[in-house]
Amino acid sequence: MTTSNETSKVVLVTGGSRGIGRSIAINAAKRGLGVILTYNSQPESGQAVADEINNAGGKAIALHLDAGKPASFDEFAKQISAVLHEEWGRDNFDYLVxxxxxxxxxxxxxxxxxxxxxxxxVNLKGVFFLSQKLIPLIVDGGQIINISSGLARFAFPGTAVYGALKAGLEGLTRYFAKEYAARKIRVNSVAPGAIDTEFGGGKGDEEHRQQIAAAAAIGRLGVADDIGLFVTSMLSDDSRFVNAQRIEVGGGIMI
Ligand SMILES: NC(=O)c1ccc[n+]([C@@H]2O[C@H](COP(=O)([O-])OP(=O)(O)OC[C@H]3O[C@@H](n4cnc5c(N)ncnc54)[C@H](OP(=O)(O)O)[C@@H]3O)[C@@H](O)[C@H]2O)c1
Structure with a gap:
């Protein structure tokens, strides 16, 4: 059951227009959270997610953000402040994904x-500076979740820089948790395994898909909701003692 207190909580999901982010946005709304989601190159996809949430009785706003352009983050933070004030009558929000x-x-x-x-x-510098700029708007006791990857733990040809950056993101997660501990802001990373989205052009032909599926103990590719459901389950006080952690959600991939 949703209480009025839960209804007033707000999550900001970057890249909430498609794939995993879309699932996080929709499942957060189903749990009674207000949602600010961002898109970059596909405004119509972002608006479609916001419409889906609003039509189902939730509350969502879609905004543009290029996560690879830190020079735009001051302006983005001002936009967030305005949206929080106008739509939720608040000057802060609870969760940043x-x-x-x-x-x-x-x-x-x-x-x-x-x-x-x-x-x-996009994958490291943007996350650092966006978090830095938005943390003044996050409530004391709020939470940041950084979406990492199984590739931070195991090596896969063709993803060296990506994997190293996700490993770096997991390092940043611990540092943010340390430096913002005084405000009781928890910072965790969730590392998806192989998830069937359009990421990087998708998971390729059937043979390749089966190979990836076989690498997970659970024997299948993940779907966006496998991650969306888990991440949103963390967006409450039920996870209140989980901090500075890396949590892999990959069906037991490469164990
Ligand atoms: N899929 C997997 O197998 C997998 C596995 C491990 C980790 N992950 C991680 O999960 C996260 C989401 O992946 P996904 O599979 O959902 O990918 P996706 O389906 O390709 O969706 C990517 C999302 O990010 C947005 N985006 C892309 N470039 C951006 C930029 N420069 N600035 C702001 N937003 C940008 C896209 O918006 P537009 O469409 O509007 O550009 C879209 O909403 C990523 O961090 C990825 O590294 C994915």
């Missing part, structure tokens, strides 16, 4: 400086 990310599909020998820099900007 840093989900937006881009994939790598290049062996080390083929990885250019441009590819490297794009990956750094």
């Amino acid at each position: 840093n989900n937006a990310g881009i994939a790598q599909r290049s062996l080390i020998q083929d990885t250019t400086e441009e590819i490297f820099d794009q990956l750094v900007n």
